[in-house]
Amino acid sequence: MRGRAPRGRATPYLFVAPALAVYGAFLLYPLLRAVQFSFYDFDGLTVGTPVGLANYAAVLTDTGLRAAFGHALVLVVFFSLLPLAVGLVLAALLVRARVRGLPLFRTVVFLPQVIAMVVLAVAWRRIYAPDGTLNDLLRAVGLDALTRTWLGDYATALPAVGLIGTWVSTGLVTVLLMAGMARVPKELYEAASLDGASPARQLRVLTLPAIRPEIAVALTLTIISALKTFDLVYVTTGGGPGTSTTVPSYEVYRRAFELGEVGAAAAVGVVLTVLVFAVNLVVNRVADRQR
Amino acid sequence: MASTRSAAGRAVARAVGLGAAAALALTACAPGSGSDDGGTPPQPTGPVSTDVADAGDVTLTVWDQEVRGGQDEQITQLNAAFEEAYPNVTVERVSQSFDDLATTLRLALTGEDAPDVVQTNNARATMGQFVAAGQLVALDAYADAYGWRDRYPESVLQYSTYSEDGTVFGEGSLYGLPQVGEVVGVYYSRSALDELGLEVPQTWADFEAALQTAADAGRTPLLLGNIEGWPAGHVFGAVQGAHVDPAQIRDLGLGNAGASWTTPENLEALGQLQQWQEQGWFNEGVNGTDYDAAWQQLADGQGVFLVAGSWLAPDLQDAMGEDAGFFAPPPADGGELATTGGTGIPFSITTAAEEPDVAAAYIDFLTSDDAMQVLADTGNLPVVDTASYAPESGLLADVYTAFGDVSSQGALLPYLDYATPTFGETLNQTLQGLLAGELTPEQAADALEADYADFTSSGG
Numbered sequence: 001m002r003g004r005a006p007r008g009r010a011t012p013y014l015f016v017a018p019a020l021a022v023y024g025a026f027l028l029y030p031l032l033r034a035v036q037f038s039f040y041d042f043d044g045l046t047v048g049t050p051v052g053l054a055n056y057a058a059v060l061t062d063t064g065l066r067a068a069f070g071h072a073l074v075l076v077v078f079f080s081l082l083p084l085a086v087g088l089v090l091a092a093l094l095v096r097a098r099v100r101g102l103p104l105f106r107t108v109v110f111l112p113q114v115i116a117m118v119v120l121a122v123a124w125r126r127i128y129a130p131d132g133t134l135n136d137l138l139r140a141v142g143l144d145a146l147t148r149t150w151l152g153d154y155a156t157a158l159p160a161v162g163l164i165g166t167w168v169s170t171g172l173v174t175v176l177l178m179a180g181m182a183r184v185p186k187e188l189y190e191a192a193s194l195d196g197a198s199p200a201r202q203l204r205v206l207t208l209p210a211i212r213p214e215i216a217v218a219l220t221l222t223i224i225s226a227l228k229t230f231d232l233v234y235v236t237t238g239g240g241p242g243t244s245t246t247v248p249s250y251e252v253y254r255r256a257f258e259l260g261e262v263g264a265a266a267a268v269g270v271v272l273t274v275l276v277f278a279v280n281l282v283v284n285r286v287a288d289r290q291r
Numbered sequence: 292m293a294s295t296r297s298a299a300g301r302a303v304a305r306a307v308g309l310g311a312a313a314a315l316a317l318t319a320c321a322p323g324s325g326s327d328d329g330g331t332p333p334q335p336t337g338p339v340s341t342d343v344a345d346a347g348d349v350t351l352t353v354w355d356q357e358v359r360g361g362q363d364e365q366i367t368q369l370n371a372a373f374e375e376a377y378p379n380v381t382v383e384r385v386s387q388s389f390d391d392l393a394t395t396l397r398l399a400l401t402g403e404d405a406p407d408v409v410q411t412n413n414a415r416a417t418m419g420q421f422v423a424a425g426q427l428v429a430l431d432a433y434a435d436a437y438g439w440r441d442r443y444p445e446s447v448l449q450y451s452t453y454s455e456d457g458t459v460f461g462e463g464s465l466y467g468l469p470q471v472g473e474v475v476g477v478y479y480s481r482s483a484l485d486e487l488g489l490e491v492p493q494t495w496a497d498f499e500a501a502l503q504t505a506a507d508a509g510r511t512p513l514l515l516g517n518i519e520g521w522p523a524g525h526v527f528g529a530v531q532g533a534h535v536d537p538a539q540i541r542d543l544g545l546g547n548a549g550a551s552w553t554t555p556e557n558l559e560a561l562g563q564l565q566q567w568q569e570q571g572w573f574n575e576g577v578n579g580t581d582y583d584a585a586w587q588q589l590a591d592g593q594g595v596f597l598v599a600g601s602w603l604a605p606d607l608q609d610a611m612g613e614d615a616g617f618f619a620p621p622p623a624d625g626g627e628l629a630t631t632g633g634t635g636i637p638f639s640i641t642t643a644a645e646e647p648d649v650a651a652a653y654i655d656f657l658t659s660d661d662a663m664q665v666l667a668d669t670g671n672l673p674v675v676d677t678a679s680y681a682p683e684s685g686l687l688a689d690v691y692t693a694f695g696d697v698s699s700q701g702a703l704l705p706y707l708d709y710a711t712p713t714f715g716e717t718l719n720q721t722l723q724g725l726l727a728g729e730l731t732p733e734q735a736a737d738a739l740e741a742d743y744a745d746f747t748s749s750g751g
Contacts, residue, residue: 130575259716
């Protein structure tokens with residue numbers, strides 16, 4: 001009787017309802033409200049007035065904001081592309097070489113992922129300080145000419161912030177790629193070696209095509225974290241010096257909490273969300289097509 | 292069994308659908324009108340009471356930013372004393388740093404559970420907007436009842452005075468009372484000055500000569516940690532005070548129309564700040580140095596002068612003892628003694644306060660003569676009758692004297708970031724650019740003028 005019971009059409013919804021309720025309350029609803037706010041001139045205190053697309057027009061014409069989005073794209077290089085390059089080499093070495101203490105290496109490489117970003121940022125701020133570890137190190141080896149105020153120099157602030165991201169992302173990317181590489185049958189490498197393929201060539205024709213899904217996942221995760229970077233910038237530079245390290249998320253915060261332009265802040269946030277989706281759509285399309 | 296289950300399923304589906312519909316319905320109304328306090332809450336009218344003991348059991352939620360050593364000490368003592376004087380009142384204190392308070396206050400004020408008393412920065416972006424949104428209680432009736440206008444000089448009260456719509460700063464109703472005064476001046480190490488054979492400078496030219504002497508002797512004349520952006524604004528305030536007419540600076544600082552950033556005097560002041568940097572008179576890498584690291588360097592004997600606010604006095608006193616000294620930035624020849632300063636963050640009453648009378652009594656208590664004595668005892672700078680609380684010697688005596696001199700004989704200039712909601716950020720970015728040599732003084736003046744003129748021309 002029970003087994004043959006006709007299933008109500010609602011039953012599947014019943015199963016997802018609890019999760020959907022939480023998801024809806026804490027994600028979909030705020031997202032919808034943010035989209036709605038973005039069409040208002042709203043200070044967070046009084047009743048907003050609808051302004052249509054004016055906030056979006058401002059996002060596109062504001063040179064400061066364009067610069068912030070530019071900085072975010074630079075950070076993608078540091079958060080995603082650089083870790084991918086480093087991670088490929090590291091993973092290839094760790095998978096192929098029969099090193100002792102492999103789990104230890106893997107843990108050490110992954111460790112930055114585990115620590116809260118704010119803690120990392122505070123530590124790196126000290127490393128980059130004028131009398132910090134990095135400059136001390138340079139002086140110790142006689143490279144006094146290279147010492148500078150890493151976070152206070154217009155030329156180095158953004159790369160300095162970006163390199164923290166590289167350091168954080170590399171572990172995640174490496175571990176992901178290692179998982180992918182472990183899947184490739186060792187016989188293939190043996191055969192390739194016998195045929196005279198160099199390790200570099202093996203990486204290009206064997207490993208890379210095999211781990212394309214892992215690369216796509218790694219890129220997706222790190223590009224998201226690059227584009228939505230906030231805590232790192234907030235703690236290390238606050239967008240300075242001048243506006244050289246402003247990022248879109250920081251502009252959202254600044255508009256909403258410091259300037260009281262909640263509507264404009266929501267518009268920036270929505271544009272950022274769309275950008276994140278768009279970039280990752282491209283990444284995943286490319287990865288799918290070539291599979 | 293099955294039919295009841297699927298009926299339940301339909302009910303859930305309907306409920307989910309209803310929820311979604313409700314969510315959509317809610318999103319259809321304008322933001323800010325959803326909560327029950329839509330529009331401007333009514334200001335309390337009618338007579339106010341100064342009788343706290345009869346108010347029954349009251350819990351007063353207070354959000355403050357008194358987190359540094361001496362600040363925390365005084366408010367803890369005063370809260371305890373208030374609770375002792377009025378056993379029916381419990382003070383629930385929520386304390387966070389200035390930056391954190393600035394971030395959370397906006398949300399807190401619009402929430403269901405808004406605090407009763409809050410410390411809200413005088414600036415247009417905070418107090419100005421809260422006044423405009425009707426979230427702060429106009430204190431005029433309490434000022435009459437408690438005699439606050441006799442207690443405080445008008446020059447102090449103007450910094451927490453706004454028109455009812457929040458557009459005019461410095462005139463209108465009173466929205467807060469500060470406990471402490473603040474003055475930006477010059478800290479120095481007495482022993483360093485002795486070694487260099489220098490006296491405390493009496494004129495701006497003397498001060499520049501002293502900086503030159505220190506530089507010639509291979510010392511770092513000026514310390515500045517500007518990674519946060521705002522500390523340079525205080526240094527610039529002192530420089531500007533020596534070059535520009537105080538009335539001009541007041542208009543620029545309060546964001547009232549009629550002044551200009553591109554005057555020759557302002558250009559000269561911006562130029563001097565940049566010149567100091569180019570001459571190597573600051574520590575290396577000011578834009579990458581922490582604010583706290585800079586004053587700690589003074590304590591470590593790594594520099595001679597530090598331009599900073601009086602709020603660092605307790606910390607520097609602890610770190611340097613008798614070696615620390617302080618003076619108000621000296622005036623130019625024939626000029627008026629003028630520097631950035633004003634008041635600590637004022638305490639205000641929110642319109643959400645259920646017992647505004649008790650809240651007012653609390654603020655009165657925090658600013659009474661007894662409270663001023665507590666403030667002085669804990670190393671703070673009482674805003675009322677400052678000179679009478681001055682200790683006999685040491686750093687705090689210097690600070691009290693400087694504040695007394697500037698507020699009574701000179702001009703206490705507003706913080707420049709009061710001017711417009713965006714001015715703090717503009718000033719930070721501009722001065723960082725100026726110090727890094729990315730901007731010329733002319734470009735810097737243009738950037739500041741653009742923000743100021745944009746705001747004043749739009750009618751504020």
